[in-house]
Amino acid sequence: MQRIGVFVCWCGSNIAATVDVEAVANALAMEPGVVISTNYQYMCSQAGQEMIQNAIREHKLTGIVVCSCSPRMHEATFRKTAQQAGLNPYMVEIANIREQCSWVHKDKLTGTEKAIILGRAAIAKVHLNAPLTAGQSPVTKRALVIGGGIAGIQTALDIADAGFEVDIVEKKPTIGGKMSQIDKTFPTLDCAACILTPKMVDVAQNEKIKIYSYSEVEAVKGFVGNFHVTIRKKARYVDETKCTGCGLCTEKCPQKKVPNEFNLGLDTRRAIYIPFAQAIPKVATIDADYCSMLKSGKCGVCSKVCTAGAIDYKQTDQLIEQEYGAIVVATGFNPISMDKFDEFAYSKSPDVVTSLEYERLMNAAGPTGGTLLRPSDKTHPHTIVFVQCVGSRCDSSEKGKSYCSKICCMYTAKHAMLTREKYPDTEVYVFYIDVRTPGKNFDEFYRRAVEDYDVHYVKGMVGKVTPENGKLKVQASDLLGGRQMHIDADMVVLAAAIEPDKSARPLATMLTASMDTNDFFTEAHPKLRPVESPTAGIFLSGACQGPKDIPETVAQAGAAASKVIGLLAKDNLTCNPCVAKSDEMMCNGCSACEKVCPYGAITYMDKEFRGPNRTTLIRRVASVNPAVCQGCGACTVACPSGAMDLQGFSNSQIMAEVDAICK
Amino acid sequence: MEFSYFPGCTLKTKGKELDISARACAQALGFTLDELKDWQCCGAVYPQATDEIATRLSSVRALVAARDKGQELVTLCSACHHVIKRVNGDLANREDIRSKVNAYLKLDTPYEGETSVLHYLEVLRDRVGFDNIAAAVKNPLTGKKIGAYYGCLLLRPGKEMQMDDPENPTILEDFIRALGADPVYYAQRNECCGGYQTLENKPQAQKRATSVVDNAAACGAEMLITACPLCLYNLTQNAENPLPVKYFTELLAQALGLE
Numbered sequence: 025m026q027r028i029g030v031f032v033c034w035c036g037s038n039i040a041a042t043v044d045v046e047a048v049a050n051a052l053a054m055e056p057g058v059v060i061s062t063n064y065q066y067m068c069s070q071a072g073q074e075m076i077q078n079a080i081r082e083h084k085l086t087g088i089v090v091c092s093c094s095p096r097m098h099e100a101t102f103r104k105t106a107q108q109a110g111l112n113p114y115m116v117e118i119a120n121i122r123e124q125c126s127w128v129h130k131d132k133l134t135g136t137e138k139a140i141i142l143g144r145a146a147i148a149k150v151h152l153n154a155p156l157t158a159g160q161s162p163v164t165k166r167a168l169v170i171g172g173g174i175a176g177i178q179t180a181l182d183i184a185d186a187g188f189e190v191d192i193v194e195k196k197p198t199i200g201g202k203m204s205q206i207d208k209t210f211p212t213l214d215c216a217a218c219i220l221t222p223k224m225v226d227v228a229q230n231e232k233i234k235i236y237s238y239s240e241v242e243a244v245k246g247f248v249g250n251f252h253v254t255i256r257k258k259a260r261y262v263d264e265t266k267c268t269g270c271g272l273c274t275e276k277c278p279q280k281k282v283p284n285e286f287n288l289g290l291d292t293r294r295a296i297y298i299p300f301a302q303a304i305p306k307v308a309t310i311d312a313d314y315c316s317m318l319k320s321g322k323c324g325v326c327s328k329v330c331t332a333g334a335i336d337y338k339q340t341d342q343l344i345e346q347e348y349g350a351i352v353v354a355t356g357f358n359p360i361s362m363d364k365f366d367e368f369a370y371s372k373s374p375d376v377v378t379s380l381e382y383e384r385l386m387n388a389a390g391p392t393g394g395t396l397l398r399p400s401d402k403t404h405p406h407t408i409v410f411v412q413c414v415g416s417r418c419d420s421s422e423k424g425k426s427y428c429s430k431i432c433c434m435y436t437a438k439h440a441m442l443t444r445e446k447y448p449d450t451e452v453y454v455f456y457i458d459v460r461t462p463g464k465n466f467d468e469f470y471r472r473a474v475e476d477y478d479v480h481y482v483k484g485m486v487g488k489v490t491p492e493n494g495k496l497k498v499q500a501s502d503l504l505g506g507r508q509m510h511i512d513a514d515m516v517v518l519a520a521a522i523e524p525d526k527s528a529r530p531l532a533t534m535l536t537a538s539m540d541t542n543d544f545f546t547e548a549h550p551k552l553r554p555v556e557s558p559t560a561g562i563f564l565s566g567a568c569q570g571p572k573d574i575p576e577t578v579a580q581a582g583a584a585a586s587k588v589i590g591l592l593a594k595d596n597l598t599c600n601p602c603v604a605k606s607d608e609m610m611c612n613g614c615s616a617c618e619k620v621c622p623y624g625a626i627t628y629m630d631k632e633f634r635g636p637n638r639t640t641l642i643r644r645v646a647s648v649n650p651a652v653c654q655g656c657g658a659c660t661v662a663c664p665s666g667a668m669d670l671q672g673f674s675n676s677q678i679m680a681e682v683d684a685i686c687k
Numbered sequence: 688m689e690f691s692y693f694p695g696c697t698l699k700t701k702g703k704e705l706d707i708s709a710r711a712c713a714q715a716l717g718f719t720l721d722e723l724k725d726w727q728c729c730g731a732v733y734p735q736a737t738d739e740i741a742t743r744l745s746s747v748r749a750l751v752a753a754r755d756k757g758q759e760l761v762t763l764c765s766a767c768h769h770v771i772k773r774v775n776g777d778l779a780n781r782e783d784i785r786s787k788v789n790a791y792l793k794l795d796t797p798y799e800g801e802t803s804v805l806h807y808l809e810v811l812r813d814r815v816g817f818d819n820i821a822a823a824v825k826n827p828l829t830g831k832k833i834g835a836y837y838g839c840l841l842l843r844p845g846k847e848m849q850m851d852d853p854e855n856p857t858i859l860e861d862f863i864r865a866l867g868a869d870p871v872y873y874a875q876r877n878e879c880c881g882g883y884q885t886l887e888n889k890p891q892a893q894k895r896a897t898s899v900v901d902n903a904a905a906c907g908a909e910m911l912i913t914a915c916p917l918c919l920y921n922l923t924q925n926a927e928n929p930l931p932v933k934y935f936t937e938l939l940a941q942a943l944g945l946e
Contacts, residue, residue, distance in 0.1 A: 366855035369874050422846060490874035490898075492905045497898075 026151050028057045029085045030143060031076055033067035033092035035122055040065075042126040042135040048091060051140045055147045059083045068098050076102070077109035087115040087150035091143050093122040112155030114601065114672055119146040141685055148684035152677045156601035161651040163249040164349040165592050168193065170241055170531065171354035173201020174574060175566025175581045177223050179352050182585030184232035188592045191346065192227070193236045193255055195527065198303035200224055201356055205286065205380065207387040207394075209574055210438045211469035216574075217302065217389070224304040237305055240527070242343065244534045247625070247652035248561030249349050249597050257342040261310035261318065262296075266334035269306030273326035273335070274298055282314045284391070287384045290399060291391035296326045300389065308334075350561050350588040351535065353545055354581070355528045357567040359520035360415050364423040368411060368518055373491040374399040376516045379410075379432065382439055396447060398515055401494070405514035408443060409498045410436050410454040411486045415521035417457060425521045425542060430571035432519035433460050437473040439517065444477040453480045453511060455500055463573070482509065489516050522571055536624045537562045545569050555584040559623060560654065563587050602672035603653035604660060606646040608633075610667035613644035617659035617668050625652035626659060688814060690805070691753035691760045692720035695767035696728045702764065702916035708936040709763055709807055711945045716815050716823060720761060723752045729770040740787050746774035747788055750802045759803045761810055763936070765915035769840040769848070772804045776847050806841070808858055808914060808935070809850060817865040825944035827867030834871040834908030835859030836899065836932070838918045839879040853877060859912065862935060866942040873906040875899045882921040893925045900926035912938050 030052045034040035045063040053061035060083050064072050067090060079085060088111070090102050095118040103113035121139040129135040167183050169176045172194030180190040192199060204224075206216040227233050236255055243254040277294035284293040286300055295314040298306060310318065310326070317323040317337055327335040359378050362370040370376045375398050377385070388394035398405050412432055418424030433456070440452045454473075459481070461467040473479045484501040491497075498511040524543045532539045537557040538546040545564050548556040555564050565584040566577040591597075606617070608631065618626045628644050635641045646668065648659075659668045660675065669675055698706035713720050727745040734742045749771060753760040762768040777784045779800025789797040805813075811820060835856075842853040851858045856877060860870035881895025900922055903911055910931040913919050922932045940946060 364852070364854065366852075371855070372872065372874060488874065488878060490902055492874070492902050497902075 026057045026086045026153075027059045027084055028055075028147055028150055029076070029079045029083060029088045030055075030058055030061040030147065031067050031072075031079075031088065031090045031092075032061070032063040032121075032139075032143070033072070033090065034063065034065045035093060035126075036065065039092070039122050039126040039139075042129055042132055043121055043139045044132060044136040047136050048121070048139045048143060052089075052091075052143045052147065055144060057151060058147065059085065067092050068101055073101075073105045076105050080106065080109040080111050085111065087111075087117070087153055089117050089119055089143060089146040089150055091119040091121045091139060091146070094118075094120050094124075112157075114156040115150065115153050117146040117150045117153070119143045144687070145681040145684040148680040149677045152674065152680055153672070156671055158601045159599045159650055160596040161247075161249055161599060162596055163592060163594050164251070164347045165189065166191070166346070166348050167350045167352060167588050167592060168241075168251070168253055168346070168348040169352045169354055169565070171201070171356055171525075171566070171568070172196075172199030172227075172235065172237070173354060173356045173566065174203040174220060174223075175356065175568075175577045176201070176352070176354035177220075177227055178578050178581035179354060179563075179565045179585045179588070180233050181223065181226060181230065182582050183588050183592075184230050186585075186589040186593075187232070188589065189232050189234075191234045191236060191255075191348075193239050193241055195238070195240045196299070197238045197260065197297075197307070197309040198299045198305070199227065199235060199237060200300075200302075200304065202380075203574060204300065204302070205288075205383060205387075207383050207390075208438065208442065210434045211463075211465045213438070213442075221302040224302065228304045235305060236344070237307075238309060239344075241531060241534065244351070246347075247623075247649060249591070250651070251348040251351055251561065253346050253348055253351070255344040255346065257344055259312075259339040259341050260307070261312070261315070261335065261337055261339045262308045263334045263336050263339075264305060264307050266332045267307040267330075268332050268334075269298060269303075269308070270331075271298060271308070272329050272331070273308055276325050276329045278323065278325060279314050279316060282311060287391045288378075288381045290381060290384055310335075310337075350563060350591050352563045352565050352584050352588060353528075353531065353535070353537065353557070353568050354565040355525045355531060355568040357522040357571065358525055360424065360523050362414070362518060362520060365414055365518070367488050368414065368486065368516060369489040369491050369496070370518060373489075373496060375405075375491070375496055375514065376489060376518065378518050378520045379435055379439065380520075382517045383435075386439070386442060396443065403514075404447070406449060407451045407511065407513045408453070408515045408517060409486065409496070409500075409511055409513040410440060410452070410517045410519065412436055412454065412456040412519045413485075413521075414518040416519075418521070425523065427521075427542065427571070428460065429519075429521045430460075431522070431573045434463070434466060434469065434573065436517075436519050437461075437470045437479075440479040441469075441473040441477045444473075444479060451480070453482060453513075455482050455484055455486050457483075457485065463575075484509075486516075522567070524568055528568055535559060535562050536622060538622070555580055555587055560652075561591065597651070599651050600655055601650070602655045602670065603650045604648045604655065604657070604668055604670050606648055606663075607667045607669065608645045610665050611643075611645040612665050612667070613646070614664060616662045616664060617646055620658045620662045622656065622658065623652050623654050625649050625654070688718035689721055689758060690718065690810065691756055691758040692722045693726055693729070693749050693760055693762050693767060693771065694722060695762070695764045696731075697764055697766075697916040701920065702934075704937055705763055705914075705916060705934040708934060708940040708945075712936055712939045712943060715943050715945055716811075716820065718810065718815065721756070721758065723749055723760075726752070729767045731766050731770065733770045733773050738783075740784065740791065743774045743777065743784065743788065744792070746771045747778060747792065747798060750775055750778070750800075750804070751792075751794060751798050754798065754802045759805055761805050761807055763807045763914065765838055765841040765913075766917060768804070768806045768914075773847050775800050775802060775804050806850060806914070808862065811862065811939075812858055817861050820862075820939070821865040821867075824866055824942045826942055828938070828942055829867045831868040832871050832907050832909045833863045833868045833938070834873055834903040834906070834911045834930075835863060835876055836880075836903070836911045836913040836918060836922065837877040838882075838913060838915045839877070841914060842877065859935065863912070863938075866938060868938075871903065871906050871908040873903045873908065875902040880918045880921045881925070882915075882917040885921055885925060889925070892921055893927070896921050896925040897927040900928060900930050904928065904930055
């Protein structure tokens with residue numbers, strides 16, 4: 025029999041006004057096993073805690089029940105109190121008589137009755153509590169950042185700055201991400217390359233940072249502090265250690281007709297290429313889909329011209345195994361496909377472009393050298409129509425996305441303004457549902473487009489774009505003017521909604537990190553833990569978590585880095601002992617628990633058991649890794665044989681509570 | 688293959704060619720259109736008032752007749768198809784309409800939208816198959832540049848009509864290709880021809896028809912095909928520089944050598 029102490033808190037008048045605390049203490053004193061039951065004004069205060077500690081020593085208590093506020097508030101406090109008095113902290117139970125009782129009831133009789141019942145339930149549970157000891161697991165002091173865009177770059181730099189090793193895995197041949205394709209950034213209009221490329225160089229030069237470019241994460245095993253990751257380094261057919269990035273091969277390669285993805289297919293590149301001048305690492309890559317040497321064994325020009333002897337047609341994919349303590353996801357975004365939006369004639373006319381394509385057309389390092397020319401006939405466009413919210417704020421059951429893509433209002437204002445600035449003879453129309461410009465200096469920026477640059481902002485949507493005789497006939501509604509508009513445009517620019525990168529979904533499965541219906545990674549708490557995944561040791565950086573502009577991305581990247589640093593600074597992690605445990609004698613090896621475990625904490629192993637008459641038999645049984653288990657309890661419900669139980673919240677403890685309540 | 692068939696008023700008067708050619712082609716392609724007895728006008732316009740019951744009743748009667756024969760219901764005219772298919776959806780999905788309609792009609796077996804409504808084009812694509820049509824063509828229309836004109840009613844709303852992508856359809860283009868001709872893609876092919884305005888606001892109808900035909904011509908179309916009698920009338924009568932417009936079934940009959 026346990027020796028239980030009950031401590032009823034008044035919480036000033038928070039509890040005492042609706043609950044007769046004296047009556048509760050008296051009633052609970054009559055419960056079996058209770059050797060002392062008392063009440064006090066503020067149990068969490070120094071005096072209150074001392075009262076508990078004294079009672080533990082004096083009455084040789086083996087368990088205590090504190091009837092007070094939510095365990096989220098002070099469970100940790102009272103556990104510590106008990107521990108200091110020599111009691112195992114997991115022998116403390118909280119009966120929540122504030123949030124779940126006094127605050128929701130008005131009638132003192134009802135409140136008192138309910139408080140007594142809640143206290144009884146806690147006492148019933150303490151009878152079945154067993155002392156638990158938290159384990160420790162060591163932390164590998166190295167972080168992995170998946171994705172080398174501005175989010176991944178910033179996170180890696182910040183982690184490295186704190187003295188920890190970081191690896192960046194980037195699937196493209198260079199880091200830099202979307203920001204490297206952007207011309208200028210809002211609201212300051214400074215050049216994206218000028219602020220990004222120094223950071224890329226910092227990454228390359230930082231001794232603590234290793235870049236795995238043209239590589240992908242193949243498999244992730246392990247748990248917080250102890251991840252084991254397999255990285256596939258794709259064959260680029262160029263020896264990175266020898267290539268000097270001189271670019272001679274990219275000039276001599278005879279295969280000239282490869283669509284250049286860096287310019288979104290607006291021009292072509294060679295089969296061997298360096299994505300752009302400031303690429304990091306500045307190393308050539310052979311595109312195996314187009315290289316005639318790799319396809320048919322005929323050519324070999326690049327190998328002949330390479331003075332460094334870096335070309336290696338026999339290179340194969342390499343698998344790299346590495347241990348990490350923390351993983352940061354920074355997989356970013358892409359504009360959605362315009363396939364389902366043919367009313368805008370994107371597939372029918374080259375002069376209908378997405379905003380990212382327009383960005384390249386305006387970029388001095390782009391396919392037109394920064395001169396704005398129509399893709400169809402390379403002439404200067406005189407009328408340009410911008411369409412916002414293409415696929416954003418849509419009925420997602422039909423096409424597009426239900427959410428606001430957040431960045432489009434601002435970059436469209438930027439495009440409109442820059443176009444008017446550079447080409448004042450161009451008429452610019454922007455069609456919008458709403459203009460959303462919250463952010464520092466954002467609305468001022470948009471007002472400048474309207475007031476100083478005479479951009480025609482029209483509230484309403486474009487219904488149809490008809491390519492005819494070299495023009496784009498735009499049919500639209502002007503909702504404020506209550507009229508139809510017909511514009512003969514030279515170019516139409518679509519602000520396509522953004523969505524998470526396609527690699528995010530399989531990655532989330534590997535990491536057992538949760539995602540929302542749009543494939544954005546879910547944060548542990550939308551307000552209070554915005555850069556952590558609910559899965560321990562996985563952190564979120566940038567647009568993989570939701571649409572974000574550059575300043576927000578950089579802020580989140582830094583926040584994610586600080587969480588990683590906090591984790592890596594520890595030598596050991598204290599585990600939560602309230603985790604699942606399988607009774608091997610009862611486990612029948614069915615795998616039901618393994619299938620429901622969202623954290624990958626359960627594995628199966630063949631174990632030797634002693635049978636009758638000195639025989640041994642081998643049975644397949646479940647085993648829980650206490651460092652990975654988050655104590656959700658899903659497995660305990662799924663287990664058909666009742667072998668799986670949650671320590672501290674066992675089935676028998678829960679049932680005892682229910683019985684006490686229903687008595 | 689035997690289908691219940693709802694021709695609709697226009698196909699008995701101004702749009703006879705659509706009815707006659709469709710029946711002839713059906714016979715040639717091996718399926719039968721079994722005209723419903725005592726069918727009534729579909730009402731021509733899907734009622735926009737959500738509590739309007741009376742104008743839905745004639746469609747329900749046709750749907751019930753097909754169900755009682757155990758057949759799928761085939762339509763030809765875009766407007767009839769639009770109205771009947773959507774009313775069928777209402778009966779399947781909207782409890783308020785279903786209960787009111789059934790309370791009024793007092794059927795032996797209440798109707799709950801169980802009839803499947805097919806457009807003739809869907810029969811060609813999904814039951815006969817465009818490959819088989821291509822094989823049955825006797826006079827291939829090789830080299831002919833033909834624009835498909837969908838109009839507004841045939842495909843929209845996409846969720847309810849479920850025939851093709853309303854913004855980038857291919858069914859008529861695939862059909863044209865099956866007959867050996869070259870489909871001409873032009874942006875206005877799924878825009879409204881303005882037909883509903885032809886009595887109320889003729890200049891508006893003229894403007895719409897002109898923009899459709901001009902866009903098709905600019906993209907190289909020599910002629911247009913449609914499934915809608917109202918579109919055919921409007922495009923031929925109201926466009927400034929009209930192109931020849933035919934029913935898709937007439938083109939099919941021609942290719943099958945049924946003239």
